[in-house]
Amino acid sequence: MGHHTCCNKQKVKRGLWSPEEDEKLINYITNYGHACWSSVPKLAGLQRCGKSCRLRWINYLRPDLKRGSFSPQEAALIIELHGILGNRWAQIAKHLPGRTDNEVKNFWNSSIKKKLHLSHGILPDLSITFPNYNNLITNPNPNHSFDNFYSFNLTVPITNSFMSSINSPLILDQMNNINHNGDLNLTNQVMPNSLPNLSFDSISNDPTWFHFNYPNHLQHDLDYNPSLIKQDNSINSMLTSNISLNCTNGENSLDSTNAAIKIHQDLMMTPSLLPKLSEMIKENEDGILESTPVVSQHTDSMVVNSTLPCTFPTSYIMNPHNNVHGVVNEIELMESLHMSSSSSSSSSSKSSIHRHCQHFHTVNL
DNA sequence: AAGGATATCAACCGCCTCACT
DNA sequence: GAGTGAGGCGGTTGATATCCT
Numbered sequence: 001m002g003h004h005t006c007c008n009k010q011k012v013k014r015g016l017w018s019p020e021e022d023e024k025l026i027n028y029i030t031n032y033g034h035a036c037w038s039s040v041p042k043l044a045g046l047q048r049c050g051k052s053c054r055l056r057w058i059n060y061l062r063p064d065l066k067r068g069s070f071s072p073q074e075a076a077l078i079i080e081l082h083g084i085l086g087n088r089w090a091q092i093a094k095h096l097p098g099r100t101d102n103e104v105k106n107f108w109n110s111s112i113k114k115k116l117h118l119s120h121g122i123l124p125d126l127s128i129t130f131p132n133y134n135n136l137i138t139n140p141n142p143n144h145s146f147d148n149f150y151s152f153n154l155t156v157p158i159t160n161s162f163m164s165s166i167n168s169p170l171i172l173d174q175m176n177n178i179n180h181n182g183d184l185n186l187t188n189q190v191m192p193n194s195l196p197n198l199s200f201d202s203i204s205n206d207p208t209w210f211h212f213n214y215p216n217h218l219q220h221d222l223d224y225n226p227s228l229i230k231q232d233n234s235i236n237s238m239l240t241s242n243i244s245l246n247c248t249n250g251e252n253s254l255d256s257t258n259a260a261i262k263i264h265q266d267l268m269m270t271p272s273l274l275p276k277l278s279e280m281i282k283e284n285e286d287g288i289l290e291s292t293p294v295v296s297q298h299t300d301s302m303v304v305n306s307t308l309p310c311t312f313p314t315s316y317i318m319n320p321h322n323n324v325h326g327v328v329n330e331i332e333l334m335e336s337l338h339m340s341s342s343s344s345s346s347s348s349s350k351s352s353i354h355r356h357c358q359h360f361h362t363v364n365l
Numbered sequence: 366a367a368g369g370a371t372a373t374c375a376a377c378c379g380c381c382t383c384a385c386t
Numbered sequence: 387g388a389g390t391g392a393g394g395c396g397g398t399t400g401a402t403a404t405c406c407t
Contacts, residue, residue, distance in 0.1 A: 014376080014377075015375095015376075015377095015401090016375070016376075016401080017375090017376090036392080037392075037393070038391080038392065038393095050392080050393090051377085051378095051392090051393080051394095052376075052377080054393075054394090055375085055376065055377080056375090056376085058394095059374095059375070059376085060375075060376095087396065087397090088395085088396085089395080089396065090394075090395060090396085101394095101395070101396080102374080102375075102376085102396095103374085105374095105396075105397085106373070106374050106375085107373095107374095109373095109374095109397095110372060110373055110374075111372090111373090
């Protein structure tokens with residue numbers, strides 16, 4: 001295929017930059033700036049195209065670049081942001097001073113992605129069922145006991161990293177229950193408070209992907225990465241976040257009622273959210289659940305964007321940035337952190353939603 | 366030590382958006 | 387509104403480094 005227009009007009013050099021070329025570019029940018037990249041190579045005396053100069057400067061020569069490997073904090077932030085933004089490397093890089101989109105992308109592809117992929121299916125497989133799920137929906141009660149509502153079965157390949165990551169008394173009590181394969185078998189009636197006690201370090205230990213299964217009649221899949229669990233008992237304050245749900249149905253009509261039901265189903269996965277949600281989700285005259293306190297609702301022919309304000313304790317929260325994905329009645333949903341800095345125009349908002357939806361894991365009912 | 370496999374990352378390619386005419 | 391060029395972005399490539407047998 002042809003090259004970029006700016007590169008066609010002249011014979012340009014490609015490949016790695018020499019120290020001499022770097023020096024010419026640095027000298028020119030330092031003295032004159034780069035108002036127009038297409039004119040930089042000629043003025044700087046370089047046989048390169050403007051795009052190549054721009055890339056070299058941004059990714060390598062810029063004085064404010066941070067060199068060296070990524071810190072665990074940076075890696076954790078990348079994982080977290082990738083959960084929100086997907087492959088929008090430039091957006092992710094903006095949150096990492098001194099790092100470029102190319103650097104973040106390479107790091108993700110060469111390091112993080114492999115580790116996440118490697119851990120999937122090897123580490124704990126957690127399934128949760130809700131025997132009294134319907135009852136829970138129709139009778140939301142903030143003071144209700146959860147004892148009999150769900151159980152989980154957990155089979156854990158015992159590794160040092162996993163053992164050191166567990167601080168749940170509930171699980172530690174079961175450590176003598178090891179099967180003939182040497183794996184830890186857990187079958188428990190679970191108190192909701194047990195789940196947040198699972199704590200994983202996303203960097204030093206292998207991140208673990210839990211897979212939740214809903215009952216068949218409500219089935220959709222939820223990938224949940226507990227490596228992003230934040231448990232900080234020193235923080236007693238409440239973390240307030242917005243859960244933004246962007247719903248599209250691919251048609252020109254909308255069904256916000258179904259969307260509301262789906263909101264409820266998804267957030268059921270966070271037990272500590274239930275009391276708050278029970279105040280939000282009400283049954284209407286037809287017996288259909290609706291999310292009454294939708295704060296803002298923007299509609300056009302294709303998109304509904306509803307925002308529910310939720311407040312929950314940080315020690316309980318699973319992961320506010322975690323994407324919840326699924327398809328119910330052809331309505332795609334996404335849970336994401338509603339970022340206050342996203343003051344984009346309506347057209348770019350649509351584009352953003354579309355991009356997010358590309359990362360959805362579609363599940364047929 | 367050799368060479369094949371794998372990992373890393375700088376650089377390129379093609380597409381998109383936007384501004385300008 | 388159509389055409390054009392520049393900047394920006396994400397996906398991909400390929401050269402080099404490192405690891406492994």
